[in-house]
Amino acid sequence: MSRSTFTTWMAWKKGFKLATSISRLARAKFPKEERYSLTDQVRRSSRSVCSNLAEAYAKRRYPKHFTAKLTDSMGENYETQNWLFFALDEGYIDEATFESYMAASEEVGRLLSYMDNNPQQFLKPR
Template sequence: MHDFIHSYQELQVYQLAFNCSVDIYRLSRGFPEEEQDLLTRQSLTASRSVCASIAEAWGKRRYRKAFVAKLSDAQAEAAEMQTWVQVAVRCGYLDCQAGQELVGHYRTIFAALERLVENASVWVKPVDGVLQ
């Protein structure tokens, strides 16, 4: 386990996901009112779920399968966010440049989470010296 990382908030992937979530919140305030129950709510939920799933994965580091499962959940939410951003761009709610930037960030998040999954044994915290 990396001793220099003490909490999930220190992970670059978490920081990027959190910043994207805040950006989505700010940008979604400009979505039309008729999208409040659909695109806005789904975008806010998915973007926040990426962060929350990373935090949950960190808390489940004692169990490799649980750790990997939560990281997989975060990846699924990041992929979902790419879709919602593309919908917002296509509908004219986001300009193309902002949309491309967000999609790029979520691709980066997805790839970083994949690297965490591939290297899960480095991050899993042993229970009484035994990996679960």
């Protein structure tokens, strides 16, 4: 089975790994009363990083659209970090867990920035 190229992008791979890990963490550590707020938000934003990369792949023929989807992906990555700050403050995760997830998110952010600064490597030739 042939796969779309976006699944080979390092930003997507690391973003996917982070999103699945966050999903498991939220299910295991966050209280039930957070199910429709913090848990839902952090899971959605972390998953949206990869979803926006998939959309960027579809729009890679149009540089401005491609860049816009990368920008959306970066925004979702920052939103994920924001929710991790709330989880730490509420005591749902400890400092070590927080630092580990933040480091992973920062790595995804660096990869997204690279893509944003070097779009020609990812765009579809006309």
